[in-house]
Structure formats: C-alpha cells, structure tokens
Amino acid sequence: MAGSVRGIWVIAYRELLRFVRERSRLASTLGMPIIFMIVFSEGLKRQIGVLAAGVDFVKFMYPGIIAMSVFINAIFSGLSVVWDREIGFLKEVLVSPLSRSGVVLGKALGASVIALFQALVMLALAPLFGISLSLEIVLELIPIVLVLSLSLAGFGLLIGSRMRSQQGFQVLIQMVVFPLTFLAGVFFPVNNVPRWMEIVSKLNPLTYGVDAIRRIFLADEISAGALASSHPIIGVTVFGHTTTTLEDVALVGVLGAALLMGAIFSFNRQV
C-alpha cells in the first residue's frame, strides 16, 4: 500500500516536471482553448443571438471550452505513456519496485493537476470574455474538473497501455477524441439538434461532463421555466428526464473508475 501511494506521487511529480520543462507543450496546452474561445466567440457572437434569457453564445460556449481542454489534457496522459515507451523510460518505471496501480493512478493524477491548472487559467481569463465569476463557481468547479479529468485519464491510459507508437495515438485523438468532444455539446445544446446527432451526443459520456461544467456557470442564470422547456440548454434530457449535476458527474465518474481499473489491469499484464 505504501508502495502504491509513493508510486502515485512519484509518477505525478514527473508528469508535472515534464509539463513545465517542455515549453512548447506548455504553450500549446494553454494557448489552444484561448484561441478557440477568442475565434469562436468573436466569429459567431453576431450570428448566434441569445440562447436563453441572459445567456448569449459566449456565455454558453465558455464552460464548454473549459470542459474540452480538461478532456484533451486528461487524454494526453495516455500519450505520455506511449512516449515513455518510445524513449525507453517506461522500462525504468516498470522495473522499479513501484506498484502498477500507483503508476497508473500517478499518471492520471498528474494529468488531472495539469487539467485543473488549465481550467484555472481559463477562469482567470473569464473577465476578458465578459463572464462573471463567484467564489462558489470556483469551489464547485475544482472537484468536478478533478473527477472528469481522472475519468478521461483512465480512458487515455487504457488506450496508451496498448499502443506502441505516438502516431497511432495521434490518429486516435483525431478520429475519436475530437469528434466525441465536438459531439459533446461544447458548441451547441444537445437537446436541440437533429435526431441522429442527439442520439450520438447523448450516448457520448463526454456530453455529461460538458453539462456538469456548464451547469456550474449557468444554472443560476436560467430560470426554472426555461429549464422546464422541451429543449433546455443545460441538463441532458434522456427519456424525458433532465440530468442534474450530480447525475452527470456520477455517470462520468463511475465510467472513469471502470476505465482506470481497466488501465491498471492492462499495465499489470505487462512485464
């Protein structure tokens, strides 16, 4: 057990060390969501009016972008495993007395801290986009970001434990992760899209993650009446039931726990 705990922090420590030492990664990680935010909000705010009383497109999209950057950072924990395998460093880790569960959870924790850092940077920029913040929002966001990022890291690590090349992982991100992210309702309300897209989006676990974060920002602004409408812009309506924040987080968290266990199992089988 002590070995597991040590494994978690040693591996997480290195993930963070790597993150701050690799300037290009630091810049691209921080820059990407900001660019998305600026381009989409500037480009679309005149085309798209108010989505609900008091909620314009920028306000709607901002939490979605936070969720998206959390996903991408978390998934990158898998890329970090593939990278370690390519440079041989994974061998140094696997032959050490660290437990495999510690290694997996440490990678996940490292990615989560990076994801959280990213979310906090986005929060700091909120005034630039005209988003008002409260302490309550910040305090609610932190645990939710951690649950979502640990879960998504589970997905990344499970894939990473099986992949041999970075190119393969990049292809996976392009072909699977990006489409799923876009279909998760980052840029549009999933309750009011064509039927086929609604089905895909609601089967997509990321949708619930995006919704959990969006609710933190918008739940207070949207009146009960708007929520009760047939196409509420927050909450995911499945079979007539509109999910709550807790349900959103629980769904992603349970799935994430299963993925993390799968990743640990997969690592245990190596060497």
Next chain:
Amino acid sequence: MASREAPERSEAVNHKQKTPSASEPVIAARELSRSFGRTQAVKGVSFTVDEGEVFGFLGPNGAGKTTTISMLCTLLAPSAGRATVAGHDVISERAEVRRSIGLVFQDPTLDEYLTAVQNLRFHAYAYGVPKRVREERIHELLTLMELWDRRDSSVREYSGGMKRRLEIARGLLHHPHILFLDEPTLGLDPQTRHRIWKYVLDLREREALTIFLTTHYMDEAENCDRIAIIDEGEIVALDRPEVLKDALGGDVVTLRVEEGDAAVAEISARYGLSASLEADTISFNVPRAEEFLPELMRSFSSKILAVGIRRPTLDDVFLSLTGRSIRVDRSTTNQQLRRYVNTPGMKAQAN
C-alpha cells in the same frame, strides 16, 4: 567530499539486511529456459554467481544473453526452470528482487527532457531512498562518473558515453546488491568503452558489488572474473578467461603458406597437431610457440610466406567450441541488413 560511512548505507536500503552469506551464491539459475512461440531462445541454462564477482555472459547477438538477463531481472517470466537473485525467487518474489538489483539496459531508458539530477531523483523516489542519503549519493555517483559539472543539463545534450555513465550511476543509486549491465558499452567508441570499464571495476572495489553483464566484445569479457560462453541458447563453456584460453593448448600460431592442404597434413604428421585452414593461412595451438616455431621452420617442407604468434583470445575459444567466430556471426549480419533495409530509400538495393 562524499562520505562513505557504513551505517548510513545499511540504513539506506532495508533489503540489505538480508545479505546472503559468503557460501550462498548471489545468483543461482537452474535449467532456466525461455521460448518465444516455437523458438527456444534460452535452453535450460544453469550457473551460479558468487558475491563480489564480475560475471560475464559472452556470445554473439541472438545467443540468448538479453533473454537470460531479462529473466533474472524479473522482466520476463521463464518458460521453465527457476532462478534466485540475492536470495529471492525471480518468479514469486519479484518486488524483492527488483529492490536488490540495479539495471542498465541495452537501449537508453533516460528521460531526456529532464536533467541528470532530475533523472536520478526520480529513481531515488521510486526506490524509496531517504532524502538524507539521496542528495549525498547523487553527488558521489555523479562525481565518480565525471558528470557533476553537467548535472543540471538536459540529458538530450549529453553524448552517448555520458548517457551510459548516467544510467550506470542511476542503476547504483539505491545501493543494489547486484548490478546488471546488458551490453554496457554497445555503440560506444573504444576510448569511452575503456573509461566505462574503469568505472565499473572501480565500483566493484568501492561498493562490494556483484556485477552480471552481457557482452559480445571479446576484450571486455577478459575483464570478468568468470565468463559463461553462450551460443544458441546454451552455455557451451563457463570458467575464468585464462582457464578457457589455456584449455586451447597454448599460443595460436598462424602460418601463411603456398600450399595450405599440404602444410596442414605435415603439421598433423610431424607434431600430431590439428591445424585449421582459412584461405592461404593455417593456424594451430601449441605451448611455448616462440620456442616451437624456430624448430619448425628449420625443417618444414612447405614454403612459409609469413608467420605469426599470439596469445589465444576468447574468440579463439568460441571458435574452437562452436566452429564459428563471434565477430562474423550470422545474426549480426542479419541485423546490419535489417538496419539497411529500414533506411529510407535503401529498399531497392536490399531487395
């Protein structure tokens, strides 16, 4: 100056408490085997390594050296047989084995984006080296490996030899009982190879280490206390290098002659020695060749164009045991060919 007080060392790594007694071998392998699909890479090897020994596995590429070392280091499960390392079973006590060994792989396993010190600290954390011991040990090892001045450089700025030295330092950081070195000098220039060996032999003195290494360089195997010559997954000889060479029956004499077959026959008829013929050169072993040769030349009937005498090398030992030379073995040529094929734009030539 790094101090080297004994109490600190024994506190550093608790597994040291279970020190095998002098009579008990540090490594013991019995009928160790490993198959990959239908290929049997290691075919039931048995050997023991004593405390403080430098023990070498010598053989051509593909002979089963890395497979054996991987099994001893718990990186690969044996298909059959068993082994103990530092008194622990490599199958049922993997964690204990891992804590007692230091390992330097054939391929680099450093994080090149981190500095030397960061790589070493990571290792210290992973092996639970206490802080007090850690910084002193890092200083000591980096000084020994002559890397202290470059301790805060990213490893990607290091040369191949520096990287290898850093890996050796890292392998020793947690005060292992046994240091495993898989082809420690592969791909390094002769000068660097020489230096690495100096460090390794120094370390053995300083740290009371047992060293297990693999190599396909003959001259390096000479540095070992004992070597096991391995070919096609089997140990074909195991002894001290001098004993193996002496078993060949003295010095190696080479004669370049006009008629090789006749000369071989004459050597056999007159002295009862069996000589081998390669192109126009015959070679055979004889004790005290410097006295034997003048006597031979006085009365030899075939015409001799050139003569040579040398002490036998381990390559001669390998040749006499397997009928092949290590240097021109098949697998090396295959590997070179593969590298050639993998080079972009070279496909046409290789086909």
